[in-house]
Amino acid sequence: MSSTQNKKEKNKQKAQGGFKKYIVGFWVLFLGGCAAVIFFFLCASWGVFGPMPTFDELENPASNVATEVISSDGKTIGKFYLENRVPVSYEDLPDYLVKALIATEDERFLTHSGIDARGTLRAVTAVGSKGGASTITQQLAKLLFHGEGARNLPKRIAQKAKEWVIAVKLERQYTKEEILTMYLNKADFVNNAVGIRSATRVYLGKEPKDLTIDEAAMFVGMLQNPAYFNPVRRPELVLKRRNVVLHQMARNEFITQEQSEEMQKLPLSLNFTPESHREGIATYFREYLREYMRRWVKENPKKDGTTYDIYRDGLKIYVTLDSRLQEYAEEAVTEHISNLQEEFFIDQKNNKMAPFYKINNETRESIITRAMKSSERWKQMKEAGKSEKDILASFKVKTKMKVFTWKGDVDTVMTPRDSIIYYKHFLQAGMMSMEPQTGHIKAWVGGINYKHFQYDHVGQGARQVGSTFKPFVYATAIERLHYSPCDSIIDSQFTMPKGRHGISKDWTPQNASRNYKGIMTLKQALAGSVNTVTAKLMDRVGPAAVIDLMRDLGVTSEIPESPAIALGAVDITVSDMVAAFSTFANKGIYVKPVFITKIQDRNGVLLYNAIPETKDVMSKDVAYAIVKLLEGVTESGSGVRLRTTWSGNGYKRVTGHPYKFTNPIAGKTGTTQNQSDGWFIGMVPNLATGVWVGNDDRAAHFRTMLYGQGATLALPIWGLYMNKAYADKTLDISKGKFEVPDNLSIRVDCSKIIEEGQADEESDLTTEEFDF
Incomplete structure (x- = not known):
């Protein structure tokens, strides 16, 4: 072989060897890259780049599930959550x-x-x-x-x-x-x-x-x-x-x-x-429920001993509220109080101590200072180490803020002190509805706006009840003394002497009208809310007997053993009052209010099932007799406005329209001293509803009885609410009569008795009581 050929062969072999190196290099790189990728993903799966979920975590991914609050008509009305x-x-x-x-x-x-x-x-x-x-x-x-x-x-x-x-x-x-x-x-x-x-x-x-x-x-x-x-x-x-x-x-x-x-x-x-904790319907109720559930989960742990988390564990709480009735209740409160508030601002225009009456400047400053010390601003500055002098000074510095109005929140500039006075002007309301037979609470309105006013006037706020207390005095007299609604009694000046029932001085209650009408039936006396007659009945049965009845009716408030309680000088919550009145509609059987029917975990396992708590308090006959007495209030007494087209004395301006109910309604208004509290509790056979209206501070109130009585403060809310409820054909709110007990032993038909002294529409404004 020539040297030239030899050289060519060597070059060919060299070229083939170089190409082979490229091939090998390619495969090394490719396989190495694949191995690196595989190794990379293996590292990821081994947790090199951070912890990986375990098999159990993949099987049950951790998640925060909101607790649902479900109404009796199947609507989700609220949630408790970290993640909604x-x-x-x-x-x-x-x-x-x-x-x-x-x-x-x-x-x-x-x-x-x-x-x-x-x-x-x-x-x-x-x-x-x-x-x-x-x-x-x-x-x-x-x-x-x-x-x-x-x-x-x-x-x-x-x-x-x-x-x-x-x-x-x-x-x-x-x-x-x-x-x-x-x-x-x-x-x-x-x-x-x-x-x-x-x-x-x-x-x-x-x-x-x-x-x-x-x-x-x-x-x-x-x-x-x-x-x-x-x-x-x-x-x-x-x-x-x-x-x-x-x-x-x-x-x-x-x-x-x-x-x-x-x-x-x-x-x-x-x-x-x-959907937030401060928005939607039933905000006050949901907050009450939240506090209840915080206690419940501590008392009812899981099987492993750990505690349920109402924000993460996805519980389902089935409550008794009806979303339709709840909406109607809130609408009624808003409609009436927003109109009434305008009249209140007008009433305060010339009041130098606005919104307070019958107090001096020292007392007014004390109220404002107390409110400042309860504010979040005061607490935060105190925690920051500020002196009381500096904190008080800060309340006088104008600040940008958003304030509540009935036409929506408004941006404004005012001092924090002035904002406290501004908010003291607002009328508040508490309203609750329940079924007398089951104790199921169907509607709960604790105030006018939860975002701005968190105090719950249904579950928290006990207020003086005025004449709404009188039916309990009558019930005690009918049961213990065997009276009937048709029995006669004399409306005359009456003095309870010192020492009687433990009083320290003579007590001479007055009727609001300062008039006396002589002989009248008990039905007429309650319809006219006659103070002297109620005081006489209290004298005959004694305060202790009435207090015993109130305890049987589930009222836990402190009640002084004084004859003055006959006229409503006692503080009771709206919820307790509605439950007590419901006993009359439930044939004398008290049913403790129920707001939860059952609780399930996220998998539908039953954790709690409500068992009603009941107590026989009075006979069917006595309960029915009181119902007939209360019907008299709406037939001829202070509740007659529910049945008439009357709209005098500014009533129509406040309520928007009159009512024309024709069905049986048992009810009672109440007004306390200085018009600080207005009440109406009304019942039909399957629904009892109580309404309270007033200011948070009792010194803030209407100047006169024109707007300050229960028939104008509270009764219109009941009327608006029931009109809405009756208009909803998906609801079954009774328009029928209260059931008459078999073999009724108490006389309740007083139609043959001469109706003397019966309250008329005009005197209705003057027979409301001033309680002591």
């Missing part, structure tokens, strides 16, 4: 919501195993310009186990690897339907709406199953960036994003192109109803 989230099942998700989600977020969701290879390759080659590659399963992994993405690149890559590993594990552990359901239940739609069920309730006021296609598309559109695509703040952007989702649904043939184009023309159908 109540899970739904796959069956509760409309088909087009699922299809919209797949079409927009993960078109190959049904075919991949957690990682979309095509999507990942597209994202890598386009450097993310054509969208990300996260599958729905990866997004769920992120939501469940590590939340927001890291900002620096190395950590983000490690986090992505964890997502892929978790996504694959989730796909092995759960079905596609379960993954979709978990994702929609976990997604945060902002505005305190975590999960699709909360989102549909907050933004549309409906359940997921009731969504239309365009509404479903809106929620799927929000998922890209809920804070940015917020329909409350950026509706125009959400509309455009919704239309992108509708386009994707048509592209994937889930809807037709024509449907997509037609629905893209629709506006957003928002019905924004925030």
Whole structure:
């Protein structure tokens, strides 16, 4: 072989050897890269880049589930939560919501195993310009186990690897339907709406199953960036994003192109109803319930000894409230008190001590100072080490603030001290409805606005009850002395001598009218709220007997053993008064008020079932006799306004319209000294409702009886409420008669007795009592 050929052969062999090196190098790099990738993912699965979920955590992903408060008519009226989230099942998700989600977020969701290879390759080659590659399963992994993405690149890559590993594990552990359901239940739609069920309730006021296609598309559109695509703040952007989702649904043939184009023309159908602890219906009741549940979970631990968490454990609390009656009660309070408040401001215009009457400047300053020391501002400054002098000075510095008005919150500038005086002007109300036969509380309004006034005038606030106490004196007399509503008694001046029933000086109660009408029946006396007659009955039975009856009726307030309690000189809560009155409508059987029927855990396991507490307090005959006496109040006494078209003395200006009830109503008004408290408790056979109206401070009140009596302060709320309840045909509120006991032994038909001294419409304004 020539040297030239030899050289060529050597060069060929050298070239082949070099090429072989490239081949080997390629495979080394390729296999090494694959090994590195595999090792990288193994490291992720081993927890090198951070802890990974265990099998148990994958089986039961940790999540905060809101406790639901469910009304007797099946409505969720509130929640206790850290995350406002109540899970739904796959069956509760409309088909087009699922299809919209797949079409927009993960078109190959049904075919991949957690990682979309095509999507990942597209994202890598386009450097993310054509969208990300996260599958729905990866997004769920992120939501469940590590939340927001890291900002620096190395950590983000490690986090992505964890997502892929978790996504694959989730796909092995759960079905596609379960993954979709978990994702929609976990997604945060902002505005305190975590999960699709909360989102549909907050933004549309409906359940997921009731969504239309365009509404479903809106929620799927929000998922890209809920804070940015917020329909409350950026509706125009959400509309455009919704239309992108509708386009994707048509592209994937889930809807037709024509449907997509037609629905893209629709506006957003928002019905924004925030769900927070201070908004929605029954806010005062829900706060009362929350405090009760805090005690209940301590007394009723789980089987393992741990305590239920009302904010995380997804309990279901079934309450007795009816959402319809609750709304009507709140509407009635708002409608009446907002009108009455205008009259109160007018009443105070020339009052130098506004909103207080019959006090001196020293007492007024004492009230204001007490309010300042109870304020959050005072507490915070005290904790910060400020002196009392500095704190007091701060209350005189003008500050920007938002204050309550009946026309909505208003931004203003005033001193904190002036804001206290401003808020002292506002009339408050407490109202409760219950079924006498079951004790089920159907409506609870603790005040006029929970955001600004947290004190609950149903469960917390005991107030002087005025003449609403008189029926209990009559009940004691009828039971112990065997009187009847038709028995006669003389309305005349009466003095109880010193020493009688332990009194320290002579007591001569006066009728408000300062007049005496002579012989009258007990029915007429209660209808006219005659003080002297009630005092005579108290003298005959004694305070101790009346107090014993009140204890049997569930009243726990301190009641002084004094004859003056006959005229209502005792503080009792609205809830206790309604329960006590309900005993008359329930044939003498007291039923303790019930507000929870049952409690279940998140899996539907029963944890608590209410058992009614009852007590036989009086005979059916006595109870019915009192009902007939109370019917007299609405037939001819201070409650007659419920039956007439009368609207004199400014009554129509305050209430808006008269009432024309024709059905039997048993009721009683009450007014306390200086018009500080106005009451009306009214009953029909299957519903008893009590209303109190007044100011938080008893020194703040109307100047005269024109607006300051119970018949004007409280009775109109009852009338408005019952009108609304009767107008709702889905409710079954009785218009019938109270049931007459068999073999009634007490005479209740007084029609043959000459009705002398009967209260008429005009004297009704002057026979309301001033209690002592």
